[in-house]
Amino acid sequence: MRDQPADQAKQLRADAATRRPGGRTARTAEAVLDATITELGAVGYAALRIETVAERAGVNRATIYRRWGDKPSLVAAAFTARQAEVSPPADTGDLYEDLLSFLREVRRGFDSPWITALIKETGPRTADDDGLRQALDKIWPARFHLSREIFVRAVERGDLPAGVDPDFLVQATAGPLYFRWLMLGHPLTDDFLRHTAALVIAGARRS
Incomplete structure (x- = not known):
């Protein structure tokens, strides 16, 4: 049986990688995730609209739907991109x-x-x-x-x-x-x- 939390952790790390400098695709992903974070802070989850995120990011909303599929997936990816740790927590030995x-x-x-x-x-x-x-x-x-x-x-x-x-x-x-x-x-x-x-x-x- 697959370890679903472990698989999800791997996906979080993969999504977080969109924040790294790269080509146009990476820059577009970064703009969208940044716009999502800004909208979340301004209006919360319920009032967040993909159309507004697309406008703030300067992209077509179809780009967002094609990459992330829906609002829950977009918000999850944005959360992940802003996390300092997507690897196991600090191991001090204590x-x-x-x-x-x-x-x-x-x-x-x-x-x-x-x-x-x-x-x-x-x-x-x-x-x-x-x-x-x-x-x-x-x-x-x-x-x-x-x-x-x-x-x-x-x-x-x-x-x-x-x-x-x-x-x-x-x-x-x-x-x-x-x-x-x-x-x-x-x-x-x-x-x-x-x-x-x-x-x-x-x-x-x-x-």
């Missing part, structure tokens, strides 16, 4: 430091208007948000697949017991940041990140 690096990456994401727009529009899965969910379903599984390597490595080093669930631990690590920032409106301080990392490690070692 679980606590690895988690702090991961948490800082999550915090940096909240400073981006376009990521904020996506998060604030996300709610319970319903038929009305199929498009947004399609975009997120292209983004998060691959990102989680990369982030879970923090805990996989920790198990291999003997820092965590073999029975821990890496996917659950990724959610347990990032979840408090989303709640504190989105629901409570509180700042994500360095102390909060340190306490979160320490708590997750302590809990994982007792599991």
Whole structure:
């Protein structure tokens, strides 16, 4: 059976490659993805229109449909192109430091208007948000697949017991940041990140 998250991660890296300097095709892709990011930050996902993105990028909308197919795929590609990491997260050899690096990456994401727009529009899965969910379903599984390597490595080093669930631990690590920032409106301080990392490690070692 194919490892779908791994395949998605490979696709993310391939899409991110469109940001590299190259010929006209690469420049056109970069212009479109930049325009998508700008539109997301300005109007959010629901109000984003491919026609507006095409106009902002200076291309024909048929070019966008031909390359990306639909809005969810376009948004997923734009998200990927703006990510600093599309490879496994930092490996310091220390679980606590690895988690702090991961948490800082999550915090940096909240400073981006376009990521904020996506998060604030996300709610319970319903038929009305199929498009947004399609975009997120292209983004998060691959990102989680990369982030879970923090805990996989920790198990291999003997820092965590073999029975821990890496996917659950990724959610347990990032979840408090989303709640504190989105629901409570509180700042994500360095102390909060340190306490979160320490708590997750302590809990994982007792599991």
